[in-house]
Amino acid sequence: MYPRPRILHCTVCGQPVRYRVPADDNRERATCTACGHIQYENPLNVVGTVPVADDGRVLLCRRAIEPRRGLWTLPAGFMELGETLEQGAARETAEEAGAQIAMGPLIALLSVVHVGQVHLFFQARLLSLAFDPGPESLEVRLFAPAEIPWDELAFRTVRRALEHQLAGAPQLLIETIA
């Protein structure tokens, strides 16, 4: 998950910006001192899956990249332009785990306020037990519910999605991660 450096220059003309409140607004925005272009910054969506085998085991990936290299995560990443939420979640599952899935219902929708993200996890059924870890994963494996490495999970949203899945995901979990 890439960082978002403070905006210093205008994306349209390249001149310096200043953070100020535009006339018709109530928040400071990066505003170009030369051409007046306003560059907005808004939360981003991270989309992923909770891939479950027919025997109830859950797929996790061990991260090959920072942050949290070496810790376990669900396949997930930033939603891209040109795709739906489900397509993004399927793409990340293919890229990070090489897993074949049938997409299921959305089970967790988490506002991660301190990093300006919204995390969305779909339940997915694994159609095969053959995986192919991508460059972002050191390892991909299945965990029975009793084996989940709770102390070695990369992100709190992954923990919440897994807890909700193991509780049977009776309804969509909508929650704030402060």
Add this chain to the structure above:
Amino acid sequence: MYPRPRILHCTVCGQPVRYRVPADDNRERATCTACGHIQYENPLNVVGTVPVADDGRVLLCRRAIEPRRGLWTLPAGFMELGETLEQGAARETAEEAGAQIAMGPLIALLSVVHVGQVHLFFQARLLSLAFDPGPESLEVRLFAPAEIPWDELAFRTVRRALEHQLAGAPQLLIETIA
């Protein structure tokens, strides 16, 4: 809803960017020709409510701004950094309609692929019938189900959220608006 112009200059150093595929990536990104900074572009969330009075009438706002000035919409707008989905939806409802609400369940989650947006609508219960249209609204009023101005709605996502609300919103509507 503001447009997103093509990125021409680097937000870090102001020099020109070129769209190219970074080494560890598979999509073209705006990459600085001088400092190498990569500026990502991703879908944005639009959050809003379907405010319903106790007699079943639904609140709509007539847009005072482009696009679709003069047409009717649900209170909604871009989610901001530092807020949850629900806080964003409540803020937009206050800003555009001056309405007091109790937030209800999420009823529609719509991937609007062609504009790179995800629209999320929460059901809301109106706590008062006193409104205060903000600068983005020409007018705010309640419509009985039979009175909804279907031919004068601003956006297809508004239509889908309203149709789902009037069908009783039996479950979360997850859909793609192509």
